Amino acid sequence: MASRITSITSTAPGSMDLRRRTLLKTAAAGAAAFAASTLLPSQRAHAQTNGTVLRIGFQKYGNFVVLKAQGTLEKRLAAQGATVQWLEFPAGPQLLEGLNAGAVDVGTVGETPPIFAQAAGVDFAYIGNEPPAPKGEAIVVQHDSPIRSVADLRGKKVGLNRGSNVHYLLVKALQHAGLSYSDIQPVFLTPADARAAFVQNSIDAWVIWDPYLAAAERQANARVLTTGEGLVRNTQYYVAAKKFADRQPQLLHTLLAELDQVDQWSRTHIPDVASQLSPLVGLDAPTLELALNRASYGVQPIDAATLAYQQQIADTFAELKLIPKKLVVADAKWHTA
Template identity: 35%
Template sequence: MSKRYGLITALLVLILIVAGCSNANNNAGNGEKDESSGQTAGTSAKEGNLDSKASYEDVTVKIGVQGKGGLFGKAQEQKWFEEAFGEVGARVEWVEFQSGPPMVEAMASNHLDFAGMGNMPPISAQAAGIDFKIISQLLDGKNNVAIIVPTDSPIQTIADLKGKKVAVTKGSNAYNFLYQVLVKAGLAKSDIQEIQLQPDETQPSFESGKVDAWAVWDPYITLNTLSGKGRVLADGETEGVLSPSFQLVRSDFAKEYPELVTLYLKTFEQARQWEATNQEEAFQRYADERSIPIELVQGMQSRAAMVNIPVSDETIAGQQNTADFQFELGTIRKQINVADVFDNQYIEEALK
C-alpha cells in the first residue's frame, strides 16, 4: 500500500475512542457531574474505594485501539492509563485493531477487555453469543456516517443510486446506514450493486470512478469532502438514521473487576475533559503527527464530537430497531433483545 493510502487509513484513529487522564481541568475527577448526560448517577458497581494494590497485582487490563496516534497515542506516550491502573497495582496492555468486528472476536477469546466501536459490531456479536456489556455512549451518530459520491457525480438523491456500484464494509455501521436509507427511499438491496471493500481499498476505487458511491464513516467523509474529491449525499442528520458508537467491556472482566470498569471510564472522561479544554494543543498535535492540515482535524472533530454518557432509553430503542432491521435483512441469524447488553451503572458511577 502506498504511503498516501497508509496515511488515509491512519486517519481513522482520530474519530475513535479517546483515553487518558489529566491532573488539571478535570471536572469528572473532582466529583462534578457531567451535565451533558442529563441523568442522575446511580449506585456504583462496588461501593467505596478501590481495593488495595495487592488485590490487582496480577491483573493486566487489555485496551483495544483502532490504529495509532490521536488521543490514544498521547495517552500511551504520557502513560496516563498506566498511571491510573498502576495506582491499584494493575498493568495495561494496548492491542491494535483495524475495525470493530475483530475487537469483539478478541473479547470472545479473552484477549481484550475494553473497546470502542460503532453500533453494528455489537449487534452481530450479540447475535453470535459473544458475552460483553455496553458501558457508555461515545458518539450521537448524526454525522459520523454518510454516503458520499464524487463531487461531479450526477447522483443527487438516494433514488439515483439504483443500478449503481456502491462500496461498503460489511458488518460496519455504514452497512446498516446504507440499507436503512435505501429502504426509506423505496429501494431494495438488489437495486444496487454492492461492492464489499475495506476503506483503504475503497479510497483509490472512489477516486478513479470504479465505484459510484461510498457508504463510510469519518475520517473518510471529511477527507474526501474537504479535499474536493467528494460530497455528502446523505448522512444521519438528513435521513434520521443515527449511527451511535459505544464503549464495550468483556462481561467476565466486569463481573470480576467492576471497580476497574469504573476506573477505566473515569480515566476516559478525564481525557475527554482534557481535550475539550485544550483543543488548540490537541488538534495541532493530531495534525502534526499525521502531517495534515489542522482544518481537516477540525472537520473530523465537528462530525464526531466525543461524549461519554449513559445510554438513553431512546438510543437503546434505536439500537433495537437496527437489530430488527438487520435480522430482516438476513445479516444476523436470530432476533436479539439489545437491552440485555446495556449496563449504565459504571458510567453513572464514573460521572459522579
C-alpha cells in the first residue's frame, strides 16, 4: 500500500486537479483492499457483522504505539462489547487516505494533513489534540553545507512529505526569511526516501519531524536551520471518520481517555517509553529520548483557538494554490455531548 499511496504525495505542487482526485480514489481503494487483506477470515467476518470494531490508524512512533503495546484499550473496550484493529501507515496523509477509503475509523496526524484531506472531500472530524510541540520539527541541512540560514534556501531543493505537518513549517519559515514558496524547489518524498536523498546530497535541505529529525541529528550529522519554535505550533490531532464519530461517540471518549493516561505516564517515564519504542521503531533509545523530550503530552478537546489556527493554515494553502479552494475548518469539528 505504501508505494501506491505515496505516489500521490510525490506529485508537483499546484491545485488538486481531476488527476489528483482520481489518484486519491485509486489510493483509497487500495488502502481499503490492503486493510481487508491484513485480516484473518474470522476477523473479516467479525468486522462485517459487528459495528463495534474500532479500527485505529497509527504511525510507527507515538503514543498510539505505546497504547497498543500496553493493551489497556482492548480491556476497556471489551467491557463495552468492542474490539480493536490496528493499521499502520507511514505518515498522516496516507492515514487520512485510509480513513477516506473506509479502512480506518480513527487516527492521529499532524496539523497539515487534515487541511489537504478536507480539501479533497474526506468526511472526518477533529476529536481531540495534543498541546503544541514546535521543537519537534525542523528544517535541516548537512553539517558542512554552505547554507547557513533559511534565506539561503533560495533556488535550493528542499525535501518534504507533501501535505505533512512540516509543509506548513516550510511555508512559514520561508515567509519569515523574506522568501516565497516559489523561491525554492520542493521535492516531495516520504521520510525514508527523503533521508536517503539527504544522505546522498540529492536535496539541499530536509523538512522533517521527530523521531526522524532526532535520527538525522544523531546519525546523519544534520544541522538545524530552524525548528518550528516561533513559527508554527506543530499540533498533533486525533481525527475520526465523521459517520463513525456520530455513531460511536462513547468508544471515542474511551479511546481519548486511555490516550491521556498513556500521555501522563509517558511524561514522567521517558526512558521507559524510549526503551519500549526502540525495537518497534528501529531507533536506539538515546535518539528516541531526544525526540520524546521535545514532544508534548496530554489530550485536549478541540477549542475555538485551535480551529482558528487550523483556519490560518487552510487560508495560507488556499492562497498558495496548494489546495483548490478555501475551506471552513470548523465544518470538521466534532459535535458531541
